[in-house]
Amino acid sequence: MSEKVRVRFAPSPTGYLHIGGARTALFNWLYAKQSKGIFILRIEDTDRERSTDEYINAIVQGMKWLGLECDEGPFRQTDRFHIYKTYIKKLINEGKAYYCYCSPEELEENRKKAMKLGRALKYSGKCRDLKEPVTGIKPVVRFKMPRKGSTHVEDMVKGSVVFENEQLDDLIMQRSDGTPTYNLTVVVDDVDMGITHVIRGDDHLNNTPRQVQLYNALGYDVPKFAHLPMILGSDKSRLSKRHGATSVMAYCKMGYLPDALVNYLVRLGWSYGDQEVFSKDELIRYFSFDNVGKAAAVFNPEKLLWLNQQYIINSSNESLAERVLPFLMKDGTISEDRQVDMSWLAKAVSTLKERSKTLIEIAVSLRYYIAEDIEFDEKARKKFLNENSRDMLTELKDGMDGMDNFSEEEIEKLFKAIVAKHEVTLGKLAQPVRVALTGGTQSPGIFEVIDVIGKDKTIRRLEKAVNSI
RNA sequence: GGUCCCAUCGUCUAGUGGCCCAGGACGUCGGCCUCUCACGCCGAAAACACGGGUUCGAGUCCCGUUGGGAUCACCA
Numbered sequence A: 001m002s003e004k005v006r007v008r009f010a011p012s013p014t015g016y017l018h019i020g021g022a023r024t025a026l027f028n029w030l031y032a033k034q035s036k037g038i039f040i041l042r043i044e045d046t047d048r049e050r051s052t053d054e055y056i057n058a059i060v061q062g063m064k065w066l067g068l069e070c071d072e073g074p075f076r077q078t079d080r081f082h083i084y085k086t087y088i089k090k091l092i093n094e095g096k097a098y099y100c101y102c103s104p105e106e107l108e109e110n111r112k113k114a115m116k117l118g119r120a121l122k123y124s125g126k127c128r129d130l131k132e133p134v135t136g137i138k139p140v141v142r143f144k145m146p147r148k149g150s151t152h153v154e155d156m157v158k159g160s161v162v163f164e165n166e167q168l169d170d171l172i173m174q175r176s177d178g179t180p181t182y183n184l185t186v187v188v189d190d191v192d193m194g195i196t197h198v199i200r201g202d203d204h205l206n207n208t209p210r211q212v213q214l215y216n217a218l219g220y221d222v223p224k225f226a227h228l229p230m231i232l233g234s235d236k237s238r239l240s241k242r243h244g245a246t247s248v249m250a251y252c253k254m255g256y257l258p259d260a261l262v263n264y265l266v267r268l269g270w271s272y273g274d275q276e277v278f279s280k281d282e283l284i285r286y287f288s289f290d291n292v293g294k295a296a297a298v299f300n301p302e303k304l305l306w307l308n309q310q311y312i313i314n315s316s317n318e319s320l321a322e323r324v325l326p327f328l329m330k331d332g333t334i335s336e337d338r339q340v341d342m343s344w345l346a347k348a349v350s351t352l353k354e355r356s357k358t359l360i361e362i363a364v365s366l367r368y369y370i371a372e373d374i375e376f377d378e379k380a381r382k383k384f385l386n387e388n389s390r391d392m393l394t395e396l397k398d399g400m401d402g403m404d405n406f407s408e409e410e411i412e413k414l415f416k417a418i419v420a421k422h423e424v425t426l427g428k429l430a431q432p433v434r435v436a437l438t439g440g441t442q443s444p445g446i447f448e449v450i451d452v453i454g455k456d457k458t459i460r461r462l463e464k465a466v467n468s469i
Numbered sequence B: 001g002g003u004c005c006c007a008u009c010g011u012c013u014a015g016u017g018g019c020c021c022a023g024g025a026c027g028u029c030g031g032c033c034u035c036u037c038a039c040g041c042c043g044a045a046a047a048c049a050c051g052g053g054u055u056c057g058a059g060u061c062c063c064g065u066u067g068g069g070a071u072c073a074c075c076a
Helices: A019-034 A053-066 A077-093 A104-117 A182-192 A202-218 A248-253 A258-266 A280-286 A301-314 A317-330 A342-355 A359-370 A378-384 A387-401 A408-422 A426-438 A446-453 A455-467
Strands: A006-009 A038-043 A072-076 A097-100 A140-143 A150-155 A159-164 A172-174 A197-201 A224-228
Touching: A006 A019, A006 A197, A019 A038, A019 A053, A019 A197, A019 A224, A019 A258, A019 A280, A038 A053, A053 A072, A053 A248, A053 A258, A072 A077, A077 A097, A077 A140, A077 A172, A077 A182, A077 A202, A140 A202, A150 A202, A150 A224, A159 A202, A172 A182, A182 A202, A197 A202, A202 A224, A248 A258, A258 A280, A258 A301, A301 A342, A317 A342, A317 A359, A342 A359, A342 A446, A359 A446, A378 A426, A387 A408, A387 A426, A387 A455, A408 A426, A408 A446, A426 A446, A426 A455, A446 A455
Parallel strands: A006 A038, A038 A072, A197 A224
Antiparallel strands: A097 A140, A140 A172, A150 A159
């Protein structure tokens, strides 16, 4: 029998969607798509202090950008408090949970003592067998964890992991203010939503035995688990803000293609032989937990940059033109209300593709194609716009002036004729022209550049260059 | 500190006992191509953490050591 696969990504909205969360979402999504299952987004916002709607939106937006849209949800745990209540009541009635009146200060005291003695930092179980309620104190509800035996977790990536139950303590399921906590809500929701596979970061591995005991107490089957290794920063510590950009949307702003980021992320911890570049379809087809590594991976921005370039090269000119447009408007190269000739822009982009690693780089280069006026790089101007090139530039301008068929082919003929006459190599003319047209010494092939800029603007810039000598 | 996880080039990884004096990719270095920069192509340096076993044979299995990570909240 094969029940339908149902997986979930369950972030807490206490921050934007970061790289690690995105990869967890991605693996869930891949597994769901591959199994023709359901991918659910569940917002774990039971910590009302730190959760905000803004972060919920940021997470949804980030997933949308990456193309990881959910089939069900987003669900919010704060909408489901009534459900958790009934489960808590049930466990209390069955003697599987109890009220605890210990104060936070008292617990902190015990933890310190345990730390000194080198013991597990574990709740003593003081209120476990209390017969009478303590008056005047709002109690928490704790789960009665078994004290003997061991709990086995079968994990799809880590294998079989065993925990001694005496290490587990009586976790709090309900705070003194009546709200439920993570370890309960995650189990109740996974049961209630019919989750078949729990795929999450391996920072949750230590929580898993507690949750397994909760499943047992509630009388439900445990789902399959897959605990993904962490993503580390360059110093091998957990990826954090001080490692630079960790928000998924930061990569959007930096001009990365979402598919490139997805491709990069999936290869962090997963592999398929020697293949590096995958289409989404290939990822869905090839993905398997058998090929997920167990060790944490260091996030490597250089490789992501390389992949992004690969994706840019392989994108169509039209889609790239479409994607680069917002960047052009943002930096003012194109005013927002201006009508844009998209087929011209696509042609311009085609010359820039293989020399750009990000959309921003394309946008920056596009400036010398689009802007009316360009500024010369001072060093370049001195080196190439001088007496040595003056005559050739003038001849080129005049030659173009009288040109009826302004094509790359004709332009090249003109160049060849001029350099032949002056008995110099092509570079001696191409570089000065490059500086005259783009302001700098690096650009696509000079004939392409002229073709994209067009006759009138090219002549105007040559004039200006000659006049500057 | 207790518990749990992990360990192949700087980084991501291939490797599931003989095909491995360890393969690919990023990055680095050198070269080719060339109107510049790129792209592309060719080449180089670069790793099985250490120590014991098991086995005819170990990167691959077992144990230990070391190192890293995670977790131990009325956070998730």
